[in-house]
Amino acid sequence: MRLLERFGEGTIAFLEYLGGIFSLVGESIRSLVHAQIRYAETFVQSYELGLGSLLIVLLTSLFTGMVISLESAQQAVQFGIGSLVGGAVTYTSVRELGPMLTAVVVAGRVGSAIAAEIGSMVVTEQIDALRSMGLSPVRFLVVPRLLALAFMLPLLTIFADIISIVGGMWIAQAYAHINPATFISSARQAVGFDDVVKGLVKALVFACIIAFVGCYQGLSTRGGAAGVGRATTSAVVISIILIFGTNFIMSYLLFGAH
Amino acid sequence: MDASIYARLDDVTLSFGEHVILKNCNLDIVRGAITCIVGLSGAGKSTILRLLDGLIEPSSGHVYVDGHDLCHTPERKLVDLRQKTSLAFQFAALLDSLTIGENVGLPLREHTALPDEKIRHIVDDALESVGLRHIYDSLPNELSGGMLKRAGFARAIVTRPELVLYDEPTTGLDPIVTNLITDTILRLREKLDGTAVVISHDLHSIFRMADYVAMLFEGAIIAYGPREEIRTSTNPFVQQFLTGSEVGPIPV
Ligand SMILES: Nc1ncnc2c1ncn2[C@@H]1O[C@H](COP(=O)(O)OP(=O)(O)OP(=O)(O)O)[C@@H](O)[C@H]1O
Numbered sequence A: 001m002r003l004l005e006r007f008g009e010g011t012i013a014f015l016e017y018l019g020g021i022f023s024l025v026g027e028s029i030r031s032l033v034h035a036q037i038r039y040a041e042t043f044v045q046s047y048e049l050g051l052g053s054l055l056i057v058l059l060t061s062l063f064t065g066m067v068i069s070l071e072s073a074q075q076a077v078q079f080g081i082g083s084l085v086g087g088a089v090t091y092t093s094v095r096e097l098g099p100m101l102t103a104v105v106v107a108g109r110v111g112s113a114i115a116a117e118i119g120s121m122v123v124t125e126q127i128d129a130l131r132s133m134g135l136s137p138v139r140f141l142v143v144p145r146l147l148a149l150a151f152m153l154p155l156l157t158i159f160a161d162i163i164s165i166v167g168g169m170w171i172a173q174a175y176a177h178i179n180p181a182t183f184i185s186s187a188r189q190a191v192g193f194d195d196v197v198k199g200l201v202k203a204l205v206f207a208c209i210i211a212f213v214g215c216y217q218g219l220s221t222r223g224g225a226a227g228v229g230r231a232t233t234s235a236v237v238i239s240i241i242l243i244f245g246t247n248f249i250m251s252y253l254l255f256g257a258h
Numbered sequence B: 001m002d003a004s005i006y007a008r009l010d011d012v013t014l015s016f017g018e019h020v021i022l023k024n025c026n027l028d029i030v031r032g033a034i035t036c037i038v039g040l041s042g043a044g045k046s047t048i049l050r051l052l053d054g055l056i057e058p059s060s061g062h063v064y065v066d067g068h069d070l071c072h073t074p075e076r077k078l079v080d081l082r083q084k085t086s087l088a089f090q091f092a093a094l095l096d097s098l099t100i101g102e103n104v105g106l107p108l109r110e111h112t113a114l115p116d117e118k119i120r121h122i123v124d125d126a127l128e129s130v131g132l133r134h135i136y137d138s139l140p141n142e143l144s145g146g147m148l149k150r151a152g153f154a155r156a157i158v159t160r161p162e163l164v165l166y167d168e169p170t171t172g173l174d175p176i177v178t179n180l181i182t183d184t185i186l187r188l189r190e191k192l193d194g195t196a197v198v199i200s201h202d203l204h205s206i207f208r209m210a211d212y213v214a215m216l217f218e219g220a221i222i223a224y225g226p227r228e229e230i231r232t233s234t235n236p237f238v239q240q241f242l243t244g245s246e247v248g249p250i251p252v
């Protein structure tokens, strides 16, 4: 009985959460449709979150490309198919790891910052002040961050894809003596332009997840500095779980179902 | 509703969880007059201003401002209605990513098509009227609490709204600036025929500017009337509050 009650409460809380996120999405869309966009703020946000995340995105994808190359080259050379390593590295980078790792890194760095900034604006009544002046916090804060992420995350993903392929190519040559020309021709056979586009579609969806979850957690902050801390943590945890989940679904829909 | 009443709390009850803040509270705000609300700390005075600004909804009852019922009104519509009302927050609530000048000019930049120089001019005037010059380019975290409060005040009056809600505009300020702020509130009423609600603990400035005084105690308005009537009231609660005595019906 108790268990059932707890389960019910959990379900209601989950539905409330979904409702909150969807009303945020709805209001953002309305703002976008009416072209109520603060361009300067969007530009500042893009610059900050893009440039701020670039180095860490490059480093994580460089090492990821290197490690995939290392593992696959070891196997491939044993079986005499070293010429396929380029394909393996590019395939996994462009379709899966590039978009997902970039999103996870940005969720940790930017999603948390968004939740913390908006959360502290809630507890110092700055959000109420905006509402009181007849300004919508969604138009003022959420839409610029959403647009900045939607623009920058695919761009960062392209950088991530490239650097991880370069890292893989380097390791393949240094470790398994696979020359770059072989690596690249194998890569071009394995991956088409449509794969790159699908990877960027994933990045776009992840950008929306990070922006909406970060903003929602920030806006629903309650209770002082501790509340801001909680909002920040849950923004990261929830968006990372959603990123992994939707990544599977999107891989199935985009790549799997044919 | 009577045309002389600009805003009204009608049988408002408000609770946060178990905690009842306002209980069947009624209050009329007379058009073109200054109404001061007094009451103990934590009585719910700021909460009343937040209700009048549509920032929160009562648990039951209605809040009317200028003929509109703010309850069950979608946020999108409230955003428009709020342009006629402004609230000077108790703790200023300036946006800390903007400079003081940008903060004070924000409502003008967002809601009017005035050119930048004109806005700059109006903002300088508003800052001048609260004794703050030369801080146009400072950031909020570079100022003292009292300076922030005055900048918040300037932001609230910069659009010349029909209804201004001042939450303790003079608390924590020196006597000279207190007088300056009181004068500004009075001047705005004279010049613009604006309606104001002022929360204050400063009896001297209350009796200088108030047309009406309301006293909030235990979730309801227990005394309301023209300033002189309240000053000479024989209500033991009002008496105790005005004299600041520890003996009387209000438990300490
Ligand atoms: N968001 C909230 N959640 C729970 N309780 C709240 C909330 N906001 C206010 N309260 C409670 O409501 C009561 C009234 O608060 P309010 O800020 O209106 O008091 P006040 O009369 O303005 O006091 P002061 O003179 O100290 O500013 C307080 O007891 C406070 O604890």
Ligand SMILES: [Mg+2]
Pocket (backbone or CB within 6 Å): B045, B046, B047, B090, B167
């Ligand atoms: Mg208060």
